[in-house]
Amino acid sequence: MPSTCVGDTHDDAWMELGRPRSISTKVLPADDQRVRLHVTIKRGEWNQDGEVDVSLDDGLTGEARLHELGPGAPAVNDTQRVIEITHD
Numbered sequence: 027m028p029s030t031c032v033g034d035t036h037d038d039a040w041m042e043l044g045r046p047r048s049i050s051t052k053v054l055p056a057d058d059q060r061v062r063l064h065v066t067i068k069r070g071e072w073n074q075d076g077e078v079d080v081s082l083d084d085g086l087t088g089e090a091r092l093h094e095l096g097p098g099a100p101a102v103n104d105t106q107r108v109i110e111i112t113h114d
Contacts (some may be wrong), residue, residue, distance in 0.1 A: 027052065030061050045070040059083050065092070074094045074107070085113045 027038075032055050037095045039048040047069050054062040060081055067074040080088035086112045096103030 032056075045063070060088075061086075067092075072103075076107075079110075080111060087112050 030053055032053050035050065035052045036047070038052045041047070044054065048067070049065045052064045054077070056062040056066055056079070060079060063078045065074070065076060065078050074092040075095075076088040076090065076092035078088065080086040082088070090109040090111060092107045092109070094103075094105045095105055
């Protein structure tokens with residue numbers, strides 16, 4: 027991601043295992059110690075959408091809260107994911 031200025035966006039797309047992948051980010055308001063992003067990830071028929079919140083003070087630790095939708099959603103493959111971001 028080239029910038030952490032509020033409102034800036036970044037998009038990237040590629041092929042992996044013969045399937046299209048993409049990620050879009052938008053920087054959300056935060057403070058001097060944190061960066062918040064709205065993130066949309068597309069992996070073939072799977073989509074994840076949500077927010078990532080990380081600390082600038084301690085090596086980008088934080089949390090991602092993503093809504094994941096896959097084939098058959100919302101009846102199946104409709105999940106809320108919370109991912110803790112840590113480092114050694």
